[in-house]
Amino acid sequence: MAELCSFCQSITVADLRCSFCNLLWHALVDTCAEKSIETHLQGRVHGREDDADTAIRLRGEFHDWVKPVPENGIQNSLIWIFSGRSYEEGLEHGREIAPYPSCTMAISAMKTWVSRCQSHHSCGAGSDVNLPTRVIDLKPMDEGRNPLLFETAGQRGVYIALSYCWGDYQEFKITNSNYHEFRTNGIEHSKLAQTLKDAIQVTRLLGVRYIWIDAICIIQSIEGQSEIGNEDFNRECLRMQDYYGNSSLTILAGSASDCNHGFLEARRGGLQNALPSVPFEYTRHDGIKAGHIYAELYSSYQVGPLERRAWTLQEDILSPRLLIFGKDQMGYKCGMGEVWEDGTSNLAKWDGKGLFDISPRMILAVNTSITDGRARDRMLRQWYPMLQKYTRRQRSNPYDKLTAIAGIAQRAHQLIGGRYLFGLWETDIIRGLLWRSGWLPGDPDPPLPLNRVDAFKAPSWSWASTEGPIFCQYTTERQERTYLCSAKIRANFLSCCDGFDNHFDPIRGGVSLDSFRLRIRGTIKAVQCAVGTVLPLTDKRKRKTYYKCRDRMINLVPDELGNSCSTSPLGTIAVALTDTPIDHTEGYWCLRLITEEGLLLKHLKISEYKRVGVFLVSDIEWFDREKPEIIELL
Template sequence: MTLCKTCSSLVLEELWNADFVLHENLQALIHSAESGCTFCNLCWVQIQRERTWDVDLCLAGSCNGMGGKTIVDPTIYLQAHWQMPNSEQNVPSRLWISCGPLPNSSAEGLTSQGLSTSLCIFADPGTPAESLFEERYITVDHNPNGHIAWTQRALDFCQRNHKVCEHASRSAPRQMPTRIIDVGPVSSPTSPPTQPPRLVLAKDLPSPEPYTALSYCWGQGVGDKLELRRHTLATLLTHMPLASLTRTHQDAIRFTRALGIRYLWIDALCILQGDPADWARESKRMGSVYGGAYLTIIASRASDSADGFLANSYRTASQNLIPAPCPLPCGASPLARAGPALGTVYVTAPRSTAGGPVDARGWCFQESLLAHRAISFGTEQLLYSCRTAKRYEDGDRSLVVSGSSFRRLAGPDPGPRGEVLRSWYAMLQNFSPRALTEPHDVFACIASLALVAHRVLRCRYLAGLWEADIPRGLVWRSQFRYFLPIKTAVVRPRASGFRMGEGKGEVVRRAPSWSWASVQGPVVWPAAVLRGEVGVDLFVRPREAGGWTVDDGVGEPDALYMPWLELRMWARPVRVRRGGRTTGEYAAALSVAGRKEWKAAHTKYGMLLEGFESGGVVAVGYFDVLGEEEPENMWCLRIVKREGILLTRDEQEKFHRIGWLAVLEEERWFGRVGEQAVDLV
């Protein structure tokens, strides 16, 4: 390691909450970095990665400061901040780099320029600084086995300090999954196993035991390796050769052993593959499987089970070379400012908190929500999460505000009826963009969450919506680019090719047209629905005394398949046609006040809908799936005051949803149409 004259004399103790001049300006920092100084190079690389300011202005010695002021202070400062051990506050230890002093600088007469970035500080296990700096750096070339001690420390802290988590553990199911992997007795984390892993039946164990559960992406790896099938069951009950398992399965076994836990649940090895009856039975038990696990292991960084997840190689695998951690001497404790030296700590570039490929998979969504405690092996670092807090390997942390999040839905207290409905729609918005290998699994993926919601709602569960709130549930919207610059397109579900009678890639029906599950891709609900505003202005009502449907045998919260379901209602559909004007032309003809109100609905994807016979604007409509053939007949159905759905009608007089709409001139049209029977399929 090569250091310039200034950096060779750096001691972290001197940087605590005090501006330290590193270089006279940015040019000097760059020159030092290009001359080979390891620390200056790390600072300059981070400045370029962050790009939170105009580097050209800083190089010119003039930066736009806060409040619009122009401040000339090109000096490059360092200032360190330290996180108290065992704190739940989101103030990790960081070393700040700034052009000009930071806002809390003691320097007088200068205003913060806001041109700053930071480096992470961490300590190695076994060093004097270990107990004062909880931040760690765990990669294949630095502390490669650190994930074991880090996870155990996070678990211990949670068990000692989190009352909510303790309550969740006590209320968790006191039963084990039907089948479980015995990873073998381990006397200590460093001791070799005394026996190979094997599959056991929970009913044969004298009492329930703590176990871990794995959440991961299957990829192609599972199909190429050993899995539980009828013809392998007898073998797996005697032994489970590690070499025959995927790397992810091997990693999960090793990690469970290292934590001193004897049992592990993995779907491919604990559910009979190719057995529809066993799959249906076990998939309905996911709530108890993940909810009852002592710890859920999330292999977030692996897109395929053949890859494994324990080894963190993000720095070596990065396309952009990330500088290695730089050692930095540390004097006394930041609190004491005296006493024995803490030895060497390290500084390094910040790491992403992104999870990885698992975050895009449908099955993994429910698994992460149901877990009381989870350790996620993210793309660049570890994350420990529980019902109380999130804690990252680099010291970043935050409290979990469960009451304002859809995550509360899977907790021990999902909340009152209104809160459960709000949580349900918020949950669906987060679930819908996720990918499914088998599109027909859409309801199975959230069946355990539906069971939790049903305990409060106590009504029928109809194709992903709740009968007690059907009108608001119907006004979902396909999330095109007019909401956010998203990459996931909204399409019709397509066959995986695994189900008999379906050709791979052909469009399949997995839900009624009125259900959000009739499309694949991100969907959203209007803000008023998410806020839980239950308006009295509903313009549809059930036609049957027993509810919205007369179909027998439907409505169970753990239903796995609901491709056909008819809603029967009284409503006022208005037949429409595509208008002759564009939405832009319509907006231009409005008054100033009208244009302001229109702004929320006016997008390039919308189309004006006019009365079929007499013309005149009814609504602006949007197709659920862009590019589909426009039907010969279209109908507007108003659901709530300003929201509705776009329909077409078939030869049997049944209505099918094809899109959604924003009502524009409601009284002119919907107030004059008589109520009639509507069958929505």
């Protein structure tokens, strides 16, 4: 309990002496009926079976508006005081956050969430599914018995999956040398990394027999083994959409930065523990004391280090239900929405057309028999922002570039259709080709540059050929109508990989790059790089994301006649943003894809080119003077 000075002890909600606190309290009272406040204080929340404590827990937050800093240098701010944080129901009954996830209070909360989801939600888990190739068998539920690696051979059942950070090195894992021992003698519990031990403990607490953990259930490569020579790894990694998608629940060990840290005994750090909640007595208008109002520090919904790992993005999105052990508190997400330990809830909204419009998880959860244009367009609008997130996450192995996102691609393909070509969709190839280096809020300033991948070969037109954060344009319905209508398109995709079926992991699959030649018909124009100040951009939406990468921007002028051929200021016919640094003394070529944008290319031989960047058109008339021709993009 917090210790209060004599003045603070005398403060009551009914007669606050601080004008600011009085203003905040009356704002809450004015918003919520007294009966509603009393109901919460008495622990009676209409329509809910809640295990929350009987206090409304007020939280104050500071938020910077997402807008440029004004000339005086002072940021606008907003302070919110409320009970819980419900996006649906106004006043939400708050909960006290447990000091650490393994305490009785936290265990009770996680069991309640899972039970309620199974019994009340349409997404309820519990039905038998095809088990993964291997699972860890925890039966009987006895702490004294070593878990056993179990080959399922098509057996059905219920299992939990784990999403976690490996860290620099996972010492205890399955390889060809210990595979037989794990199956016959079991897995020595004491040798497991702490995060794996914690996941097994949670699985047992929830009464589930099987758990799937990648380090134990997929045969891992050993030092000296070829990165693409591990057949079991290559095969199992393409089943992530099933392994996470069919799991009864996925445990997100968000607070653990590596597999040795664990997540159950991790105390919530920072000021939340250093400064306890402060109670204020609540007295009704008639003088009756009804309870206490607690003022306490805000607890974030940040998952933790797990959000920085590339592999865990698809593990999150593909899982129908998540039990989150986050940085400050636990949470639970399912197809109906989410709930957090502090009492915050958010029920998923339908858009009135029978499709979720909230996140890739919701769209992927829709009945995959829906194959009309609405489902396809909506999935694509989520695909490109998801790529931006993915390329900003970390991977320790460059060969995992497409592997770690293959599960999402497989599931998205059921709605998008067409072929998946090295990270791009054949049915949306023009938009897909316009990826570029760029800046998003939260990125370093200036943004990290792109680098071409040396570990393996990928076609230059694919974002998978680069390492670093990419930017994708045209992710809203309005932008699609404005920029990607047929009247705006200036190039036609002819073919790629004739006779080639979908391959969601061509890097590890060892597919020949000769199969990935894009044949395109469009206007191709020779240009030179011009030294000098970059021409100002007229498109406000692109100006900021381009200018953050100013070190890779360059003016382009006609190759054959120089400035005399152009009607644009300074003779510039386009402004380019290169993927990586280029030699400004060499000649390049512009392939316009839509009216205002296209690809900057380097000529290889005859009709073969490779991508080196993108460009914005400054002189449309100059580009319209030539007839289209067919090229091959490597």
